Amino acid sequence: DQQVKQNSPSLSVQEGRISILNCDYTNSMFDYFLWYKKYPAEGPTFLISISSIKDKNEDGRFTVFLNKSAKHLSLHIVPSQPGDSAVYFCAASAIGGGADGLTFGKGTHLIIQP
C-alpha cells in the first residue's frame, strides 16, 4: 500500500512558466514533508520541507503548500528554468516515529521545455 503517491510520472512545462508538482499521502501520522530533487547519476538532494503546523513554506523560486484536510501537498516552481529538469520526490515522515525513515513517492520527472 503506497502511503505517499505522486500520480504524475512526468510533467512538461515551458521555461518561465509555473511548474506544479503534486503529492498525496494516506498516513495521518505524517507530520513532516520534504521535497527532493534528483539528477541522473546523482543522489537526491534536499529542496524544501514543511511541517504540519504550517500550510506554506517558501524558499526563493520554490514554494510548498500543505493541505492537511485533503492530505495533499504541492511544490510550485516559479519561474521554471532549464536546470529544474530533474526527478522530484515527495517524502513524508512522522517526527519521532522513525520506524520507516522517510517514505518516498515514486517521483515526477519534470521536463522544462525551452
Next chain:
Amino acid sequence: KAGVTQTPRYLIKTRGQQVTLSCSPISGHRSVSWYQQTPGQGLQFLFEYFSETQRNKGNFPGRFSGRQFSNSRSEMNVSTLELGDSALYLCASSWGSNTGELFFGEGSRLTVL
C-alpha cells in the same frame, strides 16, 4: 565539506552471490540510512544505523543486513542475490534524525545477472 561517499559506484554480480556496499557519511553525522531505488517501487527504506546500532528497519528480508562502525562509516550486505535485487542503493546521513533532511550519496548501482 566532503559529502556522502559510496563505493563501489557500479557492480555486477550473479544470482546467489553476496555483495557488500560501503558508505562514508558527512563528517560529524552519526545517523546513516540506506534506501533501495528501483523503477517500479521508488525509494524504499532499508534500515538506519545510529552510533553503531540498528535503530530502525524497513520491510526487507533478512538477506539484507548492515552495520555501522565507530567512525560512523556503514556497510550493507546482501546475501544470496536475486535478480530483483538489481537496483540503485542509496546511503544517506544526518546529524541524528532519520526523518528530516537527509544528505544522500550518489548511490551504488547493483546489477544481478
